[in-house]
Amino acid sequence: MSVILPGDDLGISTDQIETSIGPGIYKVPGIKDTKLIPINGGLLNIQRNKQGTRQAAHLESNSRRYIPQVSDMVIGTIVGVYAEYYKVLLQNFLSNVTLSVMAFPNATKKNRPNLRQGQCVYARVSSYIPDLETELECFDLSTGKDGGFGLLDESGYIFDVELNYARELLFNPGFLVLEKLSTKCMFEIAIGINGKIWLKCGDGVPIPGKSTDEDSDKMDVDYVKDLKTTLAAANYIKQCQKVSPEQFDKVLAASFKGL
Amino acid sequence: MNRTVEISNNERQYVLQGLANGIRTDGRSLDTSRMPEVWIEPNEYGYVEVKWGKTYVSCRVSSEVVAPFEDRPFEGLFVINSEISSQASAMFDNSKSGVDEVLITRMIEKAVRRSNALDLESLCIVAGKKVWSITVDVNFLNYDGNFIDVTCFAVMIALQHYKKPDVLVEAGGDKIIVHLVDERQPVPLSILHVPICLTYLFYNLGDIESNIKGEGTESQEVSVLDASLTEELVRDGFLVITLNKNREIIQISKNGGLPIDALNLMRLSKELMEWVDKLTEVMKTTLVADEKERYDRLHLKLLEVGANR
Numbered sequence: 001m002s003v004i005l006p007g008d009d010l011g012i013s014t015d016q017i018e019t020s021i022g023p024g025i026y027k028v029p030g031i032k033d034t035k036l037i038p039i040n041g042g043l044l045n046i047q048r049n050k051q052g053t054r055q056a057a058h059l060e061s062n063s064r065r066y067i068p069q070v071s072d073m074v075i076g077t078i079v080g081v082y083a084e085y086y087k088v089l090l091q092n093f094l095s096n097v098t099l100s101v102m103a104f105p106n107a108t109k110k111n112r113p114n115l116r117q118g119q120c121v122y123a124r125v126s127s128y129i130p131d132l133e134t135e136l137e138c139f140d141l142s143t144g145k146d147g148g149f150g151l152l153d154e155s156g157y158i159f160d161v162e163l164n165y166a167r168e169l170l171f172n173p174g175f176l177v178l179e180k181l182s183t184k185c186m187f188e189i190a191i192g193i194n195g196k197i198w199l200k201c202g203d204g205v206p207i208p209g210k211s212t213d214e215d216s217d218k219m220d221v222d223y224v225k226d227l228k229t230t231l232a233a234a235n236y237i238k239q240c241q242k243v244s245p246e247q248f249d250k251v252l253a254a255s256f257k258g259l
Numbered sequence: 260m261n262r263t264v265e266i267s268n269n270e271r272q273y274v275l276q277g278l279a280n281g282i283r284t285d286g287r288s289l290d291t292s293r294m295p296e297v298w299i300e301p302n303e304y305g306y307v308e309v310k311w312g313k314t315y316v317s318c319r320v321s322s323e324v325v326a327p328f329e330d331r332p333f334e335g336l337f338v339i340n341s342e343i344s345s346q347a348s349a350m351f352d353n354s355k356s357g358v359d360e361v362l363i364t365r366m367i368e369k370a371v372r373r374s375n376a377l378d379l380e381s382l383c384i385v386a387g388k389k390v391w392s393i394t395v396d397v398n399f400l401n402y403d404g405n406f407i408d409v410t411c412f413a414v415m416i417a418l419q420h421y422k423k424p425d426v427l428v429e430a431g432g433d434k435i436i437v438h439l440v441d442e443r444q445p446v447p448l449s450i451l452h453v454p455i456c457l458t459y460l461f462y463n464l465g466d467i468e469s470n471i472k473g474e475g476t477e478s479q480e481v482s483v484l485d486a487s488l489t490e491e492l493v494r495d496g497f498l499v500i501t502l503n504k505n506r507e508i509i510q511i512s513k514n515g516g517l518p519i520d521a522l523n524l525m526r527l528s529k530e531l532m533e534w535v536d537k538l539t540e541v542m543k544t545t546l547v548a549d550e551k552e553r554y555d556r557l558h559l560k561l562l563e564v565g566a567n568r
Contacts, residue, residue, distance in 0.1 A: 089261065205273060205276045
């Protein structure tokens with residue numbers, strides 16, 4: 001891995017090898033044998049297959065704005081409910097994207113999901129064409145089942161993290177933040193590559209409107225504990241984006257102090 | 260592009276349920292304010308940047324010699340410019356000023372200008388002819404709630420830090436000489452008191468009916484000091500109290516449709532004194548440290564009478 005600035009020479013030979021380029025690298029389309037130009041600053045990441053016939057290069061860097069890519073897994077907030085589709089917001093100040101009511105598992109004209117404004121979904125970007133509205137879908141393309149997509153229930157907490165950190169959490173199995181967290185509490189997590197994380201420790205907070213038939217006093221005590229744990233865990237995850245891996249334990253202990 | 264900040268039901272639930280149990284999402288207690296980090300420009304007077312959590316404000320004081328208003332020949336001019344651009348957050352529009360912006364500007368105007376924090380008569384050079392005009396320009400760099408408190412703090416620390424050039428009035432008062440800052444030691448402004456704004460947010464966790472009826476119904480009102488953006492988005496009402504360390508209330512402004520108990524108001528004002536003292540102390544220590552650093556760096560000791568040259 002090397003640090004690349006915009007306009008630098010990437011130092012990748014593309015003569016003998018089929019190359020795919022990812023985020024941060026640009027090539028003038030249509031013209032053969034033009035150089036690859038980095039358009040972002042960041043760490044150069046090249047992956048080759050075993051035979052050495054194909055390679056993929058992209059620049060790993062952090063940005064504030066989320067730009068969708070097809071098959072990204074994202075968390076979106078429903079901001080509008082219409083007859084045929086939902087309007088979903090992936091990040092504040094971005095344009096809305098659409099989520100069709102048909103883009104759910106087993107959805108038919110009669111069997112449609114019932115989502116309300118303000119609820120959040122875990123979804124996959126199914127189409128991204130810069131000049132058109134981006135589309136999401138809430139099922140696993142290969143099986144047609146829900147595959148973990150769909151409504152994220154309201155008992156979990158949603159918070160924002162940096163985009164590169166979300167990618168790291170989602171794709172780097174050697175990244176120990178979540179494993180360390182699992183030593184402290186049980187949790188359910190959904191990581192959106194758009195920098196949003198849904199997290200629930202224990203049962204989270206009670207969902208409003210859903211009456212609980214159990215003893216209410218007992219419920220109260222339980223949910224306060226879960227609420228505290230969830231917030232502590234969220235705090236730990238948020239703080240870990242600013243410290244080196246050696247300090248994770250320290251941050252974890254500090255976040256869970258008094259619990 | 261969306262201009263508004265959307266908040267998901269999940270975040271709303273966690274903020275509200277947390278508040279009901281005295282927990283805040285960032286781990287503070289309900290009546291704890293974030294503490295400001297102040298940076299003072301070392302090479303000039305009157306430029307400060309204040310970080311208050313993630314809220315970030317810069318403030319510059321400048322001065323010029325102008326003719327006073329005819330009906331107030333002894334008073335200098337004092338203007339505070341606080342326009343919020345979309346640099347702070349895309350929720351603010353560049354061209355038109357929204358409700359928030361007007362509110363912040365007015366609140367600062369009331370707290371600082373109309374409370375006579377700056378002695379306007381001390382700005383007079385030649386009565387009726389020449390006075391100092393002091394301009395404070397506030398730039399909002401990032402928004403994470405609570406602009407009013409941050410702005411007031413930044414304006415006050417900048418005003419206390421600023422020094423205007425020394426002026427020599429020649430006999431007869433027809434001609435004045437403004438000395439450059441490196442020619443003669445500049446003069447600090449005369450600050451009469453230091454107002455501190457503090458904002459409480461109110462949440463009604465109970466029935467919405469108690470908002471309208473006020474009394475009678477059991478109120479589950481929670482008050483929170485110095486809210487972050489998420490907390491500001493779900494608030495029901497808010498209260499800005501401006502105090503100074505002499506325990507004088509400079510202004511009280513209560514907005515939003517939530518009724519407030521008179522006793523509660525008294526209690527909150529009293530509790531705020533602790534924070535006013537803390538924040539005034541932060542201002543004082545930062546300014547003293549900066550003064551000392553400058554004194555050493557510029558070898559100002561050499562200017563003192565009897566200094567060993």
